[in-house]
Amino acid sequence: MEFRHLGSSGLQISEITYGNWLTHGSQVENDVATACVHRALDLGITTFDTADVYANGKAEEVLGAALKGQRRESLEIFTKVYWPVGPDPKGKNDTGLSRKHVREGIDGSLRRLGTDYVDLYQAHRYDAFTPLEETMSAFADVVHSGKAHYIGVSEWTAEQIRAAHELATELRIPLVSSQPQYSMLWRIIxxxxxxxxxxxxxxxxxxxxxxxxxxxxxxxxxQPLPEGSRATDQAGGATMIQRFMADDTLSAVQDLKPIAEDLGLSMPALAIAWVLQNDNVSSAIVGASRPDQLDDSVKAAGVRLPEDALARVDAALEGVVTSDPALVAESTPKQRVV
Structure with a gap:
């Protein structure tokens, strides 16, 4: 495993982060989830990302239980706040980035994770219905109380990030990260x-x-969809993957196989290594429904792809890449969830 600084901070994190969205507490049994976490640790992964909303809090609980007994100082645990969590019906203040929801959110996450602090606390989306000053002040309270070391954002536009960074500087709190979707096919950042x-x-x-x-x-x-694959998961996975399932995209992806073979990499390792070529990327999040899937993912750590390979990737995917920066703004919710 290789490690990188998170932004310009002093915090070092593993190039591969283990994430448990769509798996822990929902798609896989707890014993399998625990085995995946332990395999990640065995492979040198020290950074773990989750969110309070994943499986309505269960993902945090499973991750916390799986990490129990590990030396806390040797781990970097990340979580997020924004979406509603808890019993139904949800309350009117159970969503967004108000001071109330942020302060209650961190306490709930720490309880479920079984830890006194998280290394990174992230705004899961931008809240257009709460003054940014209120949100950043609430994050400052979280940091100054010792419940989080650093703060970050997820799926924020460049303008939103700049405004938050200005306030974070004034409040003397470390805004160090952005968590966006990014891949060979989705390059909007x-x-x-x-x-x-x-x-x-x-x-x-x-x-x-x-x-x-x-x-x-x-x-x-x-060809028929592979049995048990995300594209067959009617609980949500099939919806998320749909944007990439057009025949022209799938055909272009097949053209990446000889590139991976020439580099001695699997297709998953090539995909992960590709995002790690971006100097602004501190880590790539991977998930797993089986422990052995992680063995392939970690082979991307430390890989430097030659320029001719990067050019071959671009040529293979020409015409199927999404790169419009305006699409980042689509992640900001247009109305309150609750």
């Missing part, structure tokens, strides 16, 4: 988010580097 973040000392912790599994090459145009 490259135009504005990455340059702004690099200027401000903010690092990317990217999710879905394998484009929901499409970049593994297992989805072949005209």
């Amino acid at each position: 490259e135009g504005e988010v990455v340059p702004t973040s690099a200027e401000l000392g903010i690092g990317q912790i990217v999710w879905s580097p394998m484009a929901q599994g499409v970049l593994s090459g297992k989805y072949v145009p005209g």
Whole structure:
């Protein structure tokens, strides 16, 4: 495993982060989830990312239980706040980034994770209905009370990041990270988010580097969907992957196979190594429904792809890459969830 600084901070994190979205507490049994976490540790992964909303809090509970007994100082545990969590019906203040929800959110996350603090506390989305000053003040309270060391954001536009960074500087709290979707097929952060973040000392912790599994090459145009794959998961996975399932995209992905073979990499390792070539990327988040899946993912750590390989990737995917920076703004909710 290789390690990188998170943005310009002093915090070092593993190049591969283990994330448990869509798995822990929902898709896989707890004993399998625990085995995945332990395999991640065995492979040198020290950084773990979750969110309060994943499986309505169960993902945090499973991760906390799986990490119990590990030396806390040797781990970097990240979580997020924004979406509603808890029993139904949800209350009117159970969503967003108000002072009330942020303060209650961190306490709930710490309880479920079984820890006194998280290393990184992230705004899961931008809240257009709460003054940014209120949100950043609440995050300052979290940091100053010792419940989080650093703060970050997820799926914020460059303009939103810049405004938050200005307030964070005034409040003397470390805004060090951005967590966007990023892959060979989804490059929308490259135009504005990455340059702004690099200027401000903010690092990317990217999710879905394998484009929901499409970049593994297992989805072949005209062939039945692999049994048990995300594209067959009607609980939510099939919806998330749909944007990448057009035949022209799947055909282009098949053209990546000889590139991976020439480099001695699997398709998943090539996809993860590709996002790690971006100097502003601090870590790539990977998940697993089986422990052995992580063995392949970690092979991307420390890999430097030659320029000719990067050019071959661009040529293979020409015409199927999404790169419009305006699409980042679509992640900001247009109305209250509750």
